[in-house]
Amino acid sequence: MTVAILGDTTDEQVTAVMDGLSALDVETTVWNADEWPGETPLSFAQRADGQRMVIDAPFDPADIDAVYLRRLDLDPRAGELREQFEQRPNAVLNQIREYQGLVKSILRTLEARGVPVVNPESASRLHSQKPYQLSMFEDAGVPVPETLCTNDPDAAAEFVRAVDDAIFKPIGGGGHARPLDESELQADRLSKLANSPVQFQERLDGDTLRLFVVGGDVVACGRIESDALDYRDSEHRIDSHEPSAAVADAAVTAAETLGLRFSGVDVIVDDDGFGVLEANPSPMFAEFDRRAGTDVATHLAQYLASQS
Numbered sequence: 001m002t003v004a005i006l007g008d009t010t011d012e013q014v015t016a017v018m019d020g021l022s023a024l025d026v027e028t029t030v031w032n033a034d035e036w037p038g039e040t041p042l043s044f045a046q047r048a049d050g051q052r053m054v055i056d057a058p059f060d061p062a063d064i065d066a067v068y069l070r071r072l073d074l075d076p077r078a079g080e081l082r083e084q085f086e087q088r089p090n091a092v093l094n095q096i097r098e099y100q101g102l103v104k105s106i107l108r109t110l111e112a113r114g115v116p117v118v119n120p121e122s123a124s125r126l127h128s129q130k131p132y133q134l135s136m137f138e139d140a141g142v143p144v145p146e147t148l149c150t151n152d153p154d155a156a157a158e159f160v161r162a163v164d165d166a167i168f169k170p171i172g173g174g175g176h177a178r179p180l181d182e183s184e185l186q187a188d189r190l191s192k193l194a195n196s197p198v199q200f201q202e203r204l205d206g207d208t209l210r211l212f213v214v215g216g217d218v219v220a221c222g223r224i225e226s227d228a229l230d231y232r233d234s235e236h237r238i239d240s241h242e243p244s245a246a247v248a249d250a251a252v253t254a255a256e257t258l259g260l261r262f263s264g265v266d267v268i269v270d271d272d273g274f275g276v277l278e279a280n281p282s283p284m285f286a287e288f289d290r291r292a293g294t295d296v297a298t299h300l301a302q303y304l305a306s307q308s
Contacts, residue, residue, distance in 0.1 A: 003067070003305070004031060004064050006069045007030070008032050018030070020302070021304065031103075064110055069120070072121060104121050107120070116261065123281040127281055127282070131149045131171060134147055143250065143273060143275050143276060146159075147200065148199075163202040166202055169199050177201075207269045208266070211264070211267060212263070212294075213251055213252055217252070218251055219300075220292070223239050250265075250267070251276070258281070261303070266278050266279075285300075
């Protein structure tokens with residue numbers, strides 16, 4: 001069988017899955033979208049001779065048994081595109097749109113023909129749609145913290161005072177959670193919400209857990225020890241952890257509710273219960289495996305190999 005991997009071979013997640021599949025005698029083909037613009041040929045055709053797709057070399061889509069989509073987005077502000085983007089931003093954005101349109105068409109075609117994609121390109125947008133995630137979790141009976149996403153200063157002030165202890169963070173990711181004190185509720189500060197909505201959330205004070213769900217099963221869980229509100233802001237340790245049945249079930253439900261075959265689900269457990277914060281559709285796990293002694297990479301490779 002053959003598993004196609006879309007991502008950069010300098011990405012530890014990609015190499016870990018490649019190694020796991022190699023140990024299972026599974027062939028891999030890697031498509032590195034970030035190499036564009038470059039010399040990598042990329043074609044998609046309907047031809048009488050049967051040639052349909054070309055990525056580095058012609059292949060038959062029937063030969064692809066599964067896809068691991070680690071990364072697709074091209075960032076015009078970084079890498080080889082940066083200088084071009086500064087000189088001709090509209091042209092570069094148009095080029096990226098056309099390139100992504102071709103790659104996404106290939107992925108959707110494979111998926112439509114029954115090839116499992118872990119996870120589909122459409123799922124990548126979930127990372128920037130936190131309100132949608134929380135709404136779907138709540139509808140599925142998954143506990144979530146009280147949350148308000150708004151650009152209304154009055155609504156924000158009312159919510160923060162109602163929950164007493166609150167934090168704020170970006171809706172679309174790309175930033176860290178911050179504590180919210182009385183100074184943040186001043187009119188001049190809240191007026192800036194008119195420029196961009198913000199996610200306000202009750203603060204859950206407890207253990208921060210990251211659970212990895214693969215194919216409907218929790219394959220690893222770690223408790224993250226940190227003195228910071230957002231552990232990414234400081235040194236932290238990760239210990240392997242056995243979650244309660246309720247927390248594990250909630251993580252699986254969260255992933256399945258969003259249609260994710262693979263996900264990293266963040267949960268905070270406190271004295272009153274727990275709340276699910278989000279389900280990442282393309283989580284990093286290599287460093288987690290090293291620090292917690294888990295083996296997410298092997299579980300993911302085994303799942304991909306089982307899809308033939």
